[in-house]
Amino acid sequence: MDLHGRTQLSRRGLLGGGAALAGTVGVAGLGGLAGCSTGGGGGDDAAVNAAVKLPTHQPYEGVDPDLPGDETVLDGYLKFPAEPKQVITEAPGDGQPVTFMTNIPGAIPPPASDNAFWTELNNRLGSPLEISMASNDEYGDKFATRVAGDDLPDLINIPPGTAQLPGLLKAKARDLTEFLSGDAVKQYPFLANLPEVYWRGCVFNGGIYGVPVPRGMARTSLPLYREDLLAAKGIKDPAPKNFQEFFDLCVEMTDQRGNRWAWSTAPTNYLKQMLGIPYLWAEDGGKFTSANEHPRSADALEAVRKLVEAGVVNPDAFTSGASARKQWFNGGIVSFDLDSFVAWNQYYADNTAGDAFAVNMLDVPGFDGGEGTPWLGAALNNITAINAQTKHSPETLLKIANWMAAPFGTQEYLFRKFGVEGRHYALEGSDPIPNKVGVLETGIGLQYVCDAPMALYLAGHPEVPEKQQKIQQKIAPRLVANASYGLYSDTLSKKGAIIDGPLNDLSTQIILGKQPVSAWATGVQDWLAAGGEDIRSELQQAHADVNGG
Known part of the structure; x- marks a missing residue:
């Protein structure tokens, strides 16, 4: 495909x-x-x-x-059939x-x-x-x-x-x-x-x-937002054209004294999509490249660090699970949550805000303008x-x-x-x-x-499927899939979580301002040495095996 x-x-x-x-x-x-x-x-x-x-x-x-x-x-x-x-x-x-x-x-x-x-x-x-x-x-x-x-x-x-x-x-x-x-x-x-x-x-x-x-496609994740909360601020049909406009929108939707933040979690993956970073693995001519190695990965971390420093992310985001984040979104404590079309419907099922409650989804712009590359779920x-x-x-x-x-x-x-x-x-x-x-x-x-x-x-x-299909039609021509889907790596299976752990921790430390962004390059080299290179080799071999390479 x-x-x-x-x-x-x-x-x-x-x-x-x-x-x-x-x-x-x-x-x-x-x-x-x-x-x-x-x-x-x-x-x-x-x-x-x-x-x-x-x-x-x-x-x-x-x-x-x-x-x-x-x-x-x-x-x-738009409606359920009258005679199922x-x-x-x-x-x-x-x-x-x-x-x-x-x-x-x-x-x-x-x-x-x-x-x-x-x-x-x-x-x-x-x-x-x-x-x-x-x-x-x-x-x-x-x-x-x-x-x-x-x-x-x-x-x-x-x-x-x-x-x-x-x-x-x-x-x-x-x-x-x-x-x-x-x-x-x-x-x-x-x-x-x-x-x-x-x-x-x-x-x-x-x-x-x-x-x-x-x-x-049902699992494709972009920023879901409380349309009713943004409308109360006079913001209708938000469509930031670049990172700076997105940053300004987040600042506008944050009121720390009122216990209101823009984000339920640090939107790292959204920033990666703005920057054209692949979804997990990219493949070109049988050669595989990890998203970790992308030259703009450090830029994504720097941008997220800037959001956290500006105070637009709920400060409890780094110690709370998905259930808490969903409660914040439904309760109006946050306006944005990075999640999928499945979650979109689930939010309505769990709605505690009454009839005014409304959800929509942001497209992903390019970091410096143009269009970003959404990841296929x-x-x-x-x-x-x-x-x-x-x-x-x-x-x-x-x-x-x-x-x-x-x-x-x-x-x-x-x-x-x-x-x-x-x-x-x-x-x-x-x-x-x-x-x-x-x-x-x-x-x-x-x-x-x-x-x-x-x-x-x-x-x-009926307005919800109309909104959902509208955003799907916008992002469909730009979707990027994980090139490793269907390819088995024994090292990834056995060691993936082990070697990802230190890199994920480093990412969090950078986002929180406790490590410099420059530390990312060293972290990636350590990840490659600990098993990332082996994963790459095994994915490339599997790809060659099934494509006659």
């Missing part, structure tokens, strides 16, 4: 062995798993993975969008409990015994779904503990940055190739509805080892693997994943996202408007078993 000429990502070039991401989820007790993968030295074999026939893409065409998208821009819907279709007639379960562990982005919901949505879900699935949950901030540690204790559920939500992922999957997960490869996936039509790019991150050890939870939130030791048949668990992926406009989607009318939502026209009980009870993490590609839709707010 060529994203409008910025980042060349060939089909084979994306089949090197799952997603290579910036961070890794450390998994204790996996030292013996490296030899389980197919590549030499404990790595994944890019050429073998490139030969895997991916699931046939068969798009669902049951609902016509009000705002048609394309291969990059998501479809938009039932597209699955038989319960997918086998009558026996199915276990699942997952992260959740919101508050911990009531347990199944006190949760009407969960009870009805179990009835519709035909199997009780037993879910072990953790917050987004805590899930990585919980996942690592469960792996180390060999205490895995039937369905496993695996973060893509998990250490030694090929070996873990080979040892613990079911190879699903025979059920999903090529036309076999058509037995599960809503898994077949997922485009090929998402399946590329599920290929390891010469097979398909999970189902994807798709994101891509990671293709996957996670993959869901099937435990090799499960007592359920793979077909049963794939039917459940297929049910979770039923797309927008279906009865299954309506229930999965909104619950039961009267208990969890009220209809306004054909739109299901959630109540507080609905938001709480439905937040059990089903979207991390599997999900349909995101539809731009917000019940009762």
